[in-house]
Amino acid sequence: MIIAVDGPAASGKGTIARALSRHYNLPHLDTGLLYRAVAATVLRDKLTPEREADAIAACGFEDRLLEDPWLRSDEVGQIASVVSAHALVRAALLQRQRRFAAQPGGAVLDGRDIGTVIAPDADAKLFVKATPAIRARRRHLELQKQGSPVTYDKVLADIRARDERDAGRANAPMMMAADAAPLDTSFLSIEAAVQRAVELVDARVTA
Numbered sequence: 001m002i003i004a005v006d007g008p009a010a011s012g013k014g015t016i017a018r019a020l021s022r023h024y025n026l027p028h029l030d031t032g033l034l035y036r037a038v039a040a041t042v043l044r045d046k047l048t049p050e051r052e053a054d055a056i057a058a059c060g061f062e063d064r065l066l067e068d069p070w071l072r073s074d075e076v077g078q079i080a081s082v083v084s085a086h087a088l089v090r091a092a093l094l095q096r097q098r099r100f101a102a103q104p105g106g107a108v109l110d111g112r113d114i115g116t117v118i119a120p121d122a123d124a125k126l127f128v129k130a131t132p133a134i135r136a137r138r139r140h141l142e143l144q145k146q147g148s149p150v151t152y153d154k155v156l157a158d159i160r161a162r163d164e165r166d167a168g169r170a171n172a173p174m175m176m177a178a179d180a181a182p183l184d185t186s187f188l189s190i191e192a193a194v195q196r197a198v199e200l201v202d203a204r205v206t207a
Contacts, residue, residue: 001026001106002121003201004114007128008163008174009077010135012185012193016128017110019194020201024108029100031111031118032080034093036071037061039079055083059092074143074150074158081162084112087171094118112166115177124204125180126197132159134186 003020007013014030021028039049041058048054070076083089094117101107101119109118115125130138136156143150166174176182181200185193 001123001205002101002119003106003108004119004122004125004177004180005108005110005128005197006112006114006116006126006174006176006180007110008112008135008166009159010139011128011130012138012190013110013126013128015190016126016183016185016194016197017108020197021108023194023198024201026106026108027100027103028108028110029097031093031097031109031114033066033071034096035080035084035089036076037065038083038089038093039076040065040068040071042079042083043076049079049082052086052088055086055089056092058083059089073146074139074148074155078158078162081165085165085169085171090117090172112174113172115180116175117172120177124201125177126183126200127176127180128183128185128193128197130184130186132156132163135159 001024005013005017018028038055038058038061041061042049042055045058047058097109097118101109115122133156136152136159139159140152140155143155181204183197183200188196
């Protein structure tokens, strides 16, 4: 069984995908980490994220980089949104994601184009969303816990800018697949959101 979980930043898709992975005993891949690894390599090597050639040069990262906590920083996240807009970067990481999805037994993948590009034949697809203000509040709390001095207004502006880049890029834009089930987590607790996600997946795979 392949489960595709898509949605914008801080919508809760990662938390939900990990919970679905545990519930159905399936391996999980946060595909955003692949783009964050490219972004981290760009930053480390002092490359230019807007230049496609530089971003492509950063795609040869080793798997162990995916375990680096730095990848989840806001700094890397902003650059990841830039490098992920390059068509050749997405092509370079495409087969890596598809191999993960195609492993025996299935998998859970979360990102922004899983249900539309990576695994269009997934058994169940969710599109997790929440209002920009709520997503910014969630991300701001995370950053505060990490000791970041960034303001809520700056986080909200960044969230909106990332949404615009992700939805507006020419190659594999963030969008809800026609056969995906929407899940708005704006006013749901984590527990309630996960429960609803399980219900939606069960409904799809038993239909």
